[in-house]
Amino acid sequence: MKTLFDFNFKNKKALVRVDFNVPLDENFNVTDVNRIEGAKPTIDKILADGGSVILMSHLGRPKGVEEKYSLKHIVSKTEEVLGVQVKFASDCIGSVAEQAAADLKPGEVLLLENLRFYKEEEAGDVDFSKKLASLGNIYVNDAFGTAHRAHASTTIIAQFFPKDKCFGTLLAKEIESLNKVLKDSEKPVTAILGGSKVSSKITVIENILDKVDHMIIGGGMTFTFVKALGGKVGDSICEDDKMQMALDILHLAKEKNVHIHIPVDVVAADAFSNDANTKIVDVREIPDGWQGLDAGPKSLENFKEVIMNSKTILWNGPLGVFEMESFAKGTITLGNYIAEATANGAFSLVGGGDSVAAVKQFGLEPKMSYVSTGGGAMLEMLEGRTLPGIAAILS
Numbered sequence: 001m002k003t004l005f006d007f008n009f010k011n012k013k014a015l016v017r018v019d020f021n022v023p024l025d026e027n028f029n030v031t032d033v034n035r036i037e038g039a040k041p042t043i044d045k046i047l048a049d050g051g052s053v054i055l056m057s058h059l060g061r062p063k064g065v066e067e068k069y070s071l072k073h074i075v076s077k078t079e080e081v082l083g084v085q086v087k088f089a090s091d092c093i094g095s096v097a098e099q100a101a102a103d104l105k106p107g108e109v110l111l112l113e114n115l116r117f118y119k120e121e122e123a124g125d126v127d128f129s130k131k132l133a134s135l136g137n138i139y140v141n142d143a144f145g146t147a148h149r150a151h152a153s154t155t156i157i158a159q160f161f162p163k164d165k166c167f168g169t170l171l172a173k174e175i176e177s178l179n180k181v182l183k184d185s186e187k188p189v190t191a192i193l194g195g196s197k198v199s200s201k202i203t204v205i206e207n208i209l210d211k212v213d214h215m216i217i218g219g220g221m222t223f224t225f226v227k228a229l230g231g232k233v234g235d236s237i238c239e240d241d242k243m244q245m246a247l248d249i250l251h252l253a254k255e256k257n258v259h260i261h262i263p264v265d266v267v268a269a270d271a272f273s274n275d276a277n278t279k280i281v282d283v284r285e286i287p288d289g290w291q292g293l294d295a296g297p298k299s300l301e302n303f304k305e306v307i308m309n310s311k312t313i314l315w316n317g318p319l320g321v322f323e324m325e326s327f328a329k330g331t332i333t334l335g336n337y338i339a340e341a342t343a344n345g346a347f348s349l350v351g352g353g354d355s356v357a358a359v360k361q362f363g364l365e366p367k368m369s370y371v372s373t374g375g376g377a378m379l380e381m382l383e384g385r386t387l388p389g390i391a392a393i394l395s
């Protein structure tokens with residue numbers, strides 16, 4: 001795997017694809033600098049070598065050129081985070097960009113205007129990619145969030161740098177962390193899959209069954225399994241048409257010697273509301289008019305034992321409707337168990353959408369070994385797919 005550290009950037013112009021798709025408030029102030037901070041180690045290394053940096057990113061989903069999606073809004077915040085002056089080119093290709101790139105001296109940083117002002121970016125247009133490529137000598141991809149898209153700046157551009165291309169530190173860390181779970185993992189390996197539906201996680205479940213010793217299934221998915229096994233799930237979320245699929249997974253798991261753990265009790269509510277009446281019930285005996293919205297105490301005790309004995313832990317998807325305080329306890333408790341196991345030496349990776357939001361919301365991020373920065377990209381990797389942005393660097 002070619003990384004930044006295989007290159008010396010002295011007197012080179014590095015063309016770096018970053019994910020600066022940051023949230024802005026109504027006055028165009030950046031409200032979360034995580035993504036800019038995430039790219040800092042890559043930028044620092046290139047500058048420290050005596051190279052210069054040309055940053056490429058998208059922001060939002062503009063339809064053509066839209067002022068509100070201009071990356072000029074993030075220049076001062078980027079300067080603050082990076083601690084260096086950041087020049088801005090009001091176009092990402094053409095004479096403006098070419099001149100700005102040509103004028104760039106070692107130690108300097110240039111930010112190009114929003115790539116998605118051109119429809120050619122998402123179309124993966126070769127000519128557009130070539131124009132971008134002409135601005136630098138080495139291509140660095142550090143945008144994990146868009147690595148599952150075959151866009152011009154994330155994938156197609158790489159062909160113009162047959163040898164001079166590599167992963168930035170952030171993207172390398174994502175790949176490394178996933179490999180620690182799915183390839184070079186220390187056993188026992190436990191995957192915790194939560195979230196709302198079996199249908200959206202089925203490919204992930206199938207792909208990782210070969211790689212784990214234990215699988216905890218929680219969240220809304222629970223009820224499709226419980227009903228398929230003959231339980232009464234009341235008004236809980238349930239995909240009747242996926243019940244056979246659930247039984248097939250259980251069968252396959254048995255064949256592969258994977259232990260599946262499903263909640264035995266749940267916090268049931270008489271409405272999908274934070275103020276609903278609640279009671280703890282057996283997961284197989286949820287009365288009509290009630291729905292399971294969080295894992296119950298016995299389930300959490302069972303999960304604790306599995307987690308504490310694991311050396312590698314993957315967590316994707318909340319155990320309950322954590323957005324409502326009344327049903328957040330399962331997800332918080334689970335997060336704390338994973339934090340404890342991590343403190344005891346286990347490797348933990350949290351990735352793929354809502355569990356990342358939960359971990360951040362409950363302040364658990366620093367206690368995990370790695371929290372992924374790409375929702376869709378991480379899910380696709382867990383499904384066993386090769387992401388085009390990664391393949392383009394490896395080829």
Ligand code: AMP
Pocket residue numbers: 194195196197200218219220221237292293294316317318319320321322323353354355
């Ligand atoms: P996903 O995007 O598939 O990871 O699903 C995440 C969503 O699943 C979150 O918004 C949770 O509120 C929701 N969820 C988790 N547990 C349940 C449940 N028991 N019933 C309904 N929704 C749930």
